[in-house]
Amino acid sequence: MSSLVNIGMFELAFGAVLGWLITLRLESPETLRRFGVTQPRRLLQMHIDFVMMGIILIAVGLAVPDLPTWIAAPLVFGTIMNPLGFLPLAFSEEQRRKAYYRVIITLSFIGTSGGLTAAAVFAL
Template sequence: MDAMVRIGLVELAVGAVLGWAVVVSVTRPQAWARIGIVEPRRLLQAHLDFVLMGLILVAVGLAAPGLPGWLVAVLVFGTWVNPALFLPMAWGPQVVRHRVFQVVSGLSFVATSGGLVLVAVLA
């Protein structure tokens, strides 16, 4: 099995497990408040994005096996970091003003979108 497919399946599993965080935010919202989460809706966004990005990796890995390793690394970076960026935002919107957050999010967006364009060109 292609490495990108395996990594995508792991990402799907992470997304599935995060579904439990969504259930808790609906059934016991005070549980998240105790650890400082003020925007539990971001957990739902992370859950959905991990699932979608995992599906992208699986689909690309199956449709275009044998991509160069550097391109796989770029795609894996982007498709893992994009959904992970929702998690710190659960503690409040102020995180998006931090320079590190802005740089990392910019890099992950470029990696995902640019990587997928390159896959379309190379495949």
């Protein structure tokens, strides 16, 4: 099995486990507040994004099992960092205005979109 499929399975599983935070949000919202979460909806976004990114990696890994590392590496970076980008926003929406956040998110978008585009071209 390709590394992309393995990483995608991990992301999918992690996203599924994050679903428990959504249950906690609904059943006991004060628990999340005690941990400093002010925007619990961002946790839902992270949960959904990890599931989607995991499925994307699995699909790419199965469709193009011999994808070169120079394409796979930025793709993996992007599919991990895109969902993780919601985590700091769960604690403070102000994070999105900070330079470090913008740089990391921009790089993750480039990694994902560039990696998927390169994978599509490589598969031709």
